[in-house]
Amino acid sequence: MHTALFARVKLILTLLLIYCSVSLSFAGNIIKSPNDSREYHSITLENNLRVLLISDPDTDKAAASLDISIGSAANPKDRAGLAHFLEHMLFLGTKKYPEAGEYQSFIQSHGGTHNAFTALKNTNYFFDIKADDLEPALDRFSQFFISPLFSEEYTDRERHAVNSEYSAKLKDDGRRIYAATQQAMNPEHPASRFAVGNLDTLANDEPGALRKDLISFYQNNYSANRMRLVILGKQPIGQLEVMAKQYFANIENKDLEPFSFNQPQFKPSDLPLEIAISTLKDNRSLSLSFPTQPSLPYWKSKPLHLLSSLVGYEGKGSILALLKDKGWATGLGASPGEDFDTEASFHVQISLTPQGLQHTDEIVSLFFSFMKDLKKTGISQALFQEEHLLNEQQFRFLSEQEPIHYVTQLTHSMQDYPEANWLNAAFIIEQYNADIFNQFTESIRPDNMVLSIQAPELQTDRNEHYYNSAYRITPISSERISRWQQVDLSENLHIRNANPFIAENIELKPQPEESSQPEKNQTPINIDTGKTGVSLWHLQDSTFNVPKADVYFTLLSPIAREGAAVTAGLNIYADMLSDELNQTLYDAAMAGLNARIYAHQRGISVRISGFNDKIDLLSKLIAKTLRSPELSQARFERVLQAYKEQLKNAEKDKPYNQLFRVSYEQLMQDPSLAELQQATDSYTLEQLSALIERLFESTELRVLSNGNLLAEEALNISDTLIKALQPVKTAAVAPLVDIRRLTPADKLRTTLQIEHNDSAVVLYLQGQDQSLKSRASTALLSEVLSAPFYTQLRTEQQLGYIVFATPMPLRKMPGIALVVQSPSASPTAIQQSMNDFLDRFKQQLTDIPDEQVNQFKSSLKARINAQDRQLQDRSNRLWQEIDQDETNFDTQIKLTQMIDLLSKDDLTDAFSSLLTRQMILQNNGSGSEVAEANMLKNLTKVSIAQESATQ
Structure with missing residues (x-):
C-alpha cells in the first residue's frame, strides 16, 4: 500500500474508533444523535x-x-x-x-x-x-x-x-x-x-x-x-x-394490506432505448437510467448510494472533470431512483454545453469507461470506511432541522425502516460487502439502459397528450451498444482518492472569561483589525456546542452599482471562481465543509460553513483564487454561455416569478433582464480582467466569524484574507441601494408579454417610510390579511392555482405583495377582485376585535423571533444585520417592542397609507379569454411558499 494512502486509512480507522465510542445515544429503542437533546x-x-x-x-x-x-x-x-x-x-x-x-x-x-x-x-x-x-x-x-x-x-x-x-x-x-x-x-x-x-x-x-x-x-x-x-x-x-x-385513536383501522405492484417500470424487452425530448428552455442535458434489483433490503450497506457518490464525484479523475476539460458539460448528478417492491434504479444526469450536445455518444462512452474501471477495481474497504466515517461524523454532530421538515422526513423513515433506526437510517453505512456492490454495478451496462437527451433543437416525431411534450423514442442499434460495451479504459478517469478535508480535530474551544462575553452569548463583538475599511464581527458559540463554524466575508465596491455590464461581469466572475474551485469545493463539501461564492447588488461574497478544523485553509484558498483567478478563455466561454442561457431562461419562468423579477428591477433600480442580455452579447475576457482589477482598487471588506473559533483565530483568518486578497486600498466604500419611493401620483403599471397559458397579477403596496413603526405595522397587516385574501380569492372565487399575500420588504422599505396566477381569469378581473378584497378588508380591519389583533401580534412576533435551530441560522441572521448596518444586532427586539405598541388605529392608518402607493405588474395569459362568467367556477390550490424579497 502507498505510504500516504496507508497513513490516510490509519487516520480514518482512528477517527472511526473515536466516533464509534461516542456516537450512539438511545431514546428507548431509538438510536439518536449525541447532539440531540430531545x-x-x-x-x-x-x-x-x-x-x-x-x-x-x-x-x-x-x-x-x-x-x-x-x-x-x-x-x-x-x-x-x-x-x-x-x-x-x-x-x-x-x-x-x-x-x-x-x-x-x-x-x-x-x-x-x-x-x-x-x-x-x-x-x-x-x-x-x-x-x-x-x-x-x-x-x-x-x-x-x-x-x-x-x-x-x-x-x-x-x-x-x-x-x-x-x-x-x-x-x-x-x-x-x-x-x-x-x-x-x-x-x-x-x-x-x-x-x-x-x-x-x-x-x-x-x-x-x-x-x-x-x-x-x-x-x-x-x-x-x-x-x-x-x-x-x-x-x-x-x-x-x-x-x-x-x-x-378514532381513525378507522381497516387492516388493509400494503399496496404493492410488481410490474417493471420498463419492459426488459424494450431496453435499451433512446428518448429525444424537446425542451422549451435553453437547457441541454443527457441522462442515463438503469433498472436494478431492489436496494431497500441492503439499506445498511447502501450500494446505490455508494455508486452515486463515486459516479457523481466532481474532483480529479471524475467524469465531470474530464467533460468540463473537453468543454462538453457544466454539471453532473448521480442518484438512486425510487425503490419499488421488485426493482430499483440508478440515474445519471449530465448538463451539456451546446458543443457537448454534438458529442453525446462520446460522453456515454466516457461514462462506461469509468464504469469499466470501477467494475475492475471494485470499491475498496478504505473508500467504504471513508463513507462510513463521513456519515458517522454527520450524524454525530447533526444540526437541528426546522420541526416541519423534520417530522415530515421522519414519517417517511417510519414507513421503511426498523424503529431503532428511524432517526439514523439515512446515515448508516456499516456493512461492507463488495459482492453486493458488484451485483448492482453489473446492472449498469449499455444493454440495460434508458438513454434520454433533452434540448430545444432536437428532432421529434410525436407529442405527449397532457403536456404536449415533443419527443421521439428509438431503439439503440447493436453497433452503438457493442461500441459502448468495448470501450477502453481512460487514464483520465479513475475512482477518487482519499478526501483531504475530513475533520480531524473535533474538540470544542474553551470559552473566554464570562466578563468578556457578549450578553446571552448571541451578539457578536467587533474586533479591531487595525485597518480602515476592514470590519470583523466575531461570536464564539456556546449554544450549539458543535465543532463547526461559519466564516462569511464580502467585498463591497461602488462599482457594483454602475450598471448592467458590471452586474453581468460580477456574476460571471463568481461563476468563474466556482468553476475553477469546483474540484476542491466538492471534496470539502463531502467532508462537511461547504462554500458558496456569489455576486450581489453591492459586490461579491463568500460563505463557508461546516467543521472548523480546516476552515482557515479553505478560506485562504478561496481568497487567493478571488485575487488571482485562472482566466482561461475556454472556462470563460463555457461560463459565459451558461450565464446567457440563465438569462434567456428567465424569460420562460412562471409568470408570477417574472413579475416579481421586474418589480425588483424597478423598485431597487437594478439592471433589467434586457440590459443584462445586451451586456453579455459582447462581453469579453478582457472586460472581466479589467473589472476584477477595478474591484480591488478600493474595496470594503466585512467579515463574520461565528462558531467554534476563538477571537484570535477569527482575527488570524481576517488577516489571512487581507493578505490573500491584496486590495490596493481598503476603505468604507460600501454603496447604498436606493429603493424607489412610490407616491400617490405614480400609478405604476407594467404589462409583460409572457408566453404562458396563465395570466398573472402582482399588486405591490409600499409602506410609508422605513421607520420602525411603518415596518412593524406593514408586517402586521400582512399577517392579518394573508388568510382572508387566500380564502376569498382562492377558496371562494377560485381565481387560480397560485394565490397568496406576502410581506415584501426591500431592505428596510416595508411592503406587501398580493399575487394571483390564473388559467382562466383576465388581469382586469383579477385586479377587480383584489380591489374588492382591499375595500372589504378596510372595513373588516375597523371591526376586528382587540383580542384578535393581539392574536395576530403574537403570531407575527413568533415569526420574527423564530428560533435559531442551527449555527447557520444565526450566522445568516447576523449577516443580514451587518449588511444593513444594524450592528447593534437588535432589530428583532425593536420590531417586537414596536408591534406591542401598535393600536388598531395605527393599523387602519397604515393600511390607508399603503393603498395610496401601489405598483401593478401583469401579463395576459393565452387561457384568460375564457368568459368571465366562468371565472368563479375555477378553484385553485394555494401556493403557501413565502417569497423572500430581501437580498
Missing part, C-alpha cells in the same frame, strides 16, 4: 397507528406530519389524479370543523404553515405552529382522517383547483420531460400514468359521480394501519401521548 418515544395506538412522539421543551414551534403509504400509484385507470384530488379535498371541511378555510386560517393566525403532497407511493400532510397552540391544531388536523365532509359543492369546485395546478405547469420542462419519458415506460406500471389530474380525468358530468368515486377511494385506501404519525412539541412525552390518543 426525548423520543414511540407508541402504537389501539387502531394500529404507529406514532413517534418528540418532546423538545425549548422549541418555539410544534409540528406534526402524517404519512399514508398510498399515493398516485393507486389511482383507478379511469380516474387519473384521484389520489391528488383527495389530498386537496381533505382541507375543505370536516364534520367537527365544517368551514372550508377554518384549518388554514387557524394555522396561519397562530404563526404556522401547512401543506401536503401526493407522491407515487405516499401522501403526506404536515403543519407547524406556535408551540403553545399544538393541541387545537392537532384536533383540527386529525379530523381530516376521521370525518372529512367531501361536500358536493367543494367536490365539484376543487377539480378546477387541480386543473389549475396542472395548467400552471404546462410550460414546466421538468413536467414535460417526465411526461415524455412516461411514454416509454411499461403501461402496466403506475409510474407510466398521468397523476396530477385535470377537468377531463376528474369529470363530474353526472352530479355526485366524482364524489362517489372520491369517497370510495378514501374508504378503500385510507386506514390507520397504513399511516405513520410524528408529533413534535414542547410538552412532556406523557402529555403528547395523551394528545395522540385523544385525537388520532
Whole structure:
C-alpha cells in the first residue's frame, strides 16, 4: 500500500474508533444523535397507528406530519389524479370543523404553515405552529382522517383547483420531460400514468359521480394501519401521548394490506432505448437510467448510494472533470431512483454545453469507461470506511432541522425502516460487502439502459397528450451498444482518492472569561483589525456546542452599482471562481465543509460553513483564487454561455416569478433582464480582467466569524484574507441601494408579454417610510390579511392555482405583495377582485376585535423571533444585520417592542397609507379569454411558499 494512502486509512480507522465510542445515544429503542437533546418515544395506538412522539421543551414551534403509504400509484385507470384530488379535498371541511378555510386560517393566525403532497407511493400532510397552540391544531388536523365532509359543492369546485395546478405547469420542462419519458415506460406500471389530474380525468358530468368515486377511494385506501404519525412539541412525552390518543385513536383501522405492484417500470424487452425530448428552455442535458434489483433490503450497506457518490464525484479523475476539460458539460448528478417492491434504479444526469450536445455518444462512452474501471477495481474497504466515517461524523454532530421538515422526513423513515433506526437510517453505512456492490454495478451496462437527451433543437416525431411534450423514442442499434460495451479504459478517469478535508480535530474551544462575553452569548463583538475599511464581527458559540463554524466575508465596491455590464461581469466572475474551485469545493463539501461564492447588488461574497478544523485553509484558498483567478478563455466561454442561457431562461419562468423579477428591477433600480442580455452579447475576457482589477482598487471588506473559533483565530483568518486578497486600498466604500419611493401620483403599471397559458397579477403596496413603526405595522397587516385574501380569492372565487399575500420588504422599505396566477381569469378581473378584497378588508380591519389583533401580534412576533435551530441560522441572521448596518444586532427586539405598541388605529392608518402607493405588474395569459362568467367556477390550490424579497 502507498505510504500516504496507508497513513490516510490509519487516520480514518482512528477517527472511526473515536466516533464509534461516542456516537450512539438511545431514546428507548431509538438510536439518536449525541447532539440531540430531545426525548423520543414511540407508541402504537389501539387502531394500529404507529406514532413517534418528540418532546423538545425549548422549541418555539410544534409540528406534526402524517404519512399514508398510498399515493398516485393507486389511482383507478379511469380516474387519473384521484389520489391528488383527495389530498386537496381533505382541507375543505370536516364534520367537527365544517368551514372550508377554518384549518388554514387557524394555522396561519397562530404563526404556522401547512401543506401536503401526493407522491407515487405516499401522501403526506404536515403543519407547524406556535408551540403553545399544538393541541387545537392537532384536533383540527386529525379530523381530516376521521370525518372529512367531501361536500358536493367543494367536490365539484376543487377539480378546477387541480386543473389549475396542472395548467400552471404546462410550460414546466421538468413536467414535460417526465411526461415524455412516461411514454416509454411499461403501461402496466403506475409510474407510466398521468397523476396530477385535470377537468377531463376528474369529470363530474353526472352530479355526485366524482364524489362517489372520491369517497370510495378514501374508504378503500385510507386506514390507520397504513399511516405513520410524528408529533413534535414542547410538552412532556406523557402529555403528547395523551394528545395522540385523544385525537388520532378514532381513525378507522381497516387492516388493509400494503399496496404493492410488481410490474417493471420498463419492459426488459424494450431496453435499451433512446428518448429525444424537446425542451422549451435553453437547457441541454443527457441522462442515463438503469433498472436494478431492489436496494431497500441492503439499506445498511447502501450500494446505490455508494455508486452515486463515486459516479457523481466532481474532483480529479471524475467524469465531470474530464467533460468540463473537453468543454462538453457544466454539471453532473448521480442518484438512486425510487425503490419499488421488485426493482430499483440508478440515474445519471449530465448538463451539456451546446458543443457537448454534438458529442453525446462520446460522453456515454466516457461514462462506461469509468464504469469499466470501477467494475475492475471494485470499491475498496478504505473508500467504504471513508463513507462510513463521513456519515458517522454527520450524524454525530447533526444540526437541528426546522420541526416541519423534520417530522415530515421522519414519517417517511417510519414507513421503511426498523424503529431503532428511524432517526439514523439515512446515515448508516456499516456493512461492507463488495459482492453486493458488484451485483448492482453489473446492472449498469449499455444493454440495460434508458438513454434520454433533452434540448430545444432536437428532432421529434410525436407529442405527449397532457403536456404536449415533443419527443421521439428509438431503439439503440447493436453497433452503438457493442461500441459502448468495448470501450477502453481512460487514464483520465479513475475512482477518487482519499478526501483531504475530513475533520480531524473535533474538540470544542474553551470559552473566554464570562466578563468578556457578549450578553446571552448571541451578539457578536467587533474586533479591531487595525485597518480602515476592514470590519470583523466575531461570536464564539456556546449554544450549539458543535465543532463547526461559519466564516462569511464580502467585498463591497461602488462599482457594483454602475450598471448592467458590471452586474453581468460580477456574476460571471463568481461563476468563474466556482468553476475553477469546483474540484476542491466538492471534496470539502463531502467532508462537511461547504462554500458558496456569489455576486450581489453591492459586490461579491463568500460563505463557508461546516467543521472548523480546516476552515482557515479553505478560506485562504478561496481568497487567493478571488485575487488571482485562472482566466482561461475556454472556462470563460463555457461560463459565459451558461450565464446567457440563465438569462434567456428567465424569460420562460412562471409568470408570477417574472413579475416579481421586474418589480425588483424597478423598485431597487437594478439592471433589467434586457440590459443584462445586451451586456453579455459582447462581453469579453478582457472586460472581466479589467473589472476584477477595478474591484480591488478600493474595496470594503466585512467579515463574520461565528462558531467554534476563538477571537484570535477569527482575527488570524481576517488577516489571512487581507493578505490573500491584496486590495490596493481598503476603505468604507460600501454603496447604498436606493429603493424607489412610490407616491400617490405614480400609478405604476407594467404589462409583460409572457408566453404562458396563465395570466398573472402582482399588486405591490409600499409602506410609508422605513421607520420602525411603518415596518412593524406593514408586517402586521400582512399577517392579518394573508388568510382572508387566500380564502376569498382562492377558496371562494377560485381565481387560480397560485394565490397568496406576502410581506415584501426591500431592505428596510416595508411592503406587501398580493399575487394571483390564473388559467382562466383576465388581469382586469383579477385586479377587480383584489380591489374588492382591499375595500372589504378596510372595513373588516375597523371591526376586528382587540383580542384578535393581539392574536395576530403574537403570531407575527413568533415569526420574527423564530428560533435559531442551527449555527447557520444565526450566522445568516447576523449577516443580514451587518449588511444593513444594524450592528447593534437588535432589530428583532425593536420590531417586537414596536408591534406591542401598535393600536388598531395605527393599523387602519397604515393600511390607508399603503393603498395610496401601489405598483401593478401583469401579463395576459393565452387561457384568460375564457368568459368571465366562468371565472368563479375555477378553484385553485394555494401556493403557501413565502417569497423572500430581501437580498
